[in-house]
Amino acid sequence: MSEISLQRYFKREAAKHHLFWRKVRWEGNRGCPDVFIAHRGRIMFIELKTPDQSGKLSGKQAREIDRLKAAGVEVQVFDNKEGIDAAIRDITGA
Numbered sequence: 866m867s868e869i870s871l872q873r874y875f876k877r878e879a880a881k882h883h884l885f886w887r888k889v890r891w892e893g894n895r896g897c898p899d900v901f902i903a904h905r906g907r908i909m910f911i912e913l914k915t916p917d918q919s920g921k922l923s924g925k926q927a928r929e930i931d932r933l934k935a936a937g938v939e940v941q942v943f944d945n946k947e948g949i950d951a952a953i954r955d956i957t958g959a
Contacts, residue, residue: 866946868915872899875913875949882957896925898933898940904956907939911952914944 866874872888879886884902889910891897898910910933914920922930922942930940943949953959 866916868899868913868920871913871916871944871946871949874946875900875911878949878953882953882959884953884956891929894929896923896927896929898926898930902952902956907956909952909956910938910940911949912940912942914942916944920944 876886879902882904884904886900886902888900889897898912900913901908901910903909912922912926912930914922930942933940941948941952943952
């Protein structure tokens, strides 16, 4: 499964659970997480990687994720549907 396929799956599942979902792009800065979801005031940023282990965090991505976490922002990295499903259960409390 490609990263794009994983992203499509995530978007479909988020819609099923009535989550606010958006693709993210930081203006003038690379390394931001791919998407964020929001539910009842809680926001979670998600970085998606290919499931076959070829997709690794770049140095910029790792640093940006560390900065976000240091600022108290919730960030997760997933490379499979199970991780996405777990994130959706976590944010919805289901």
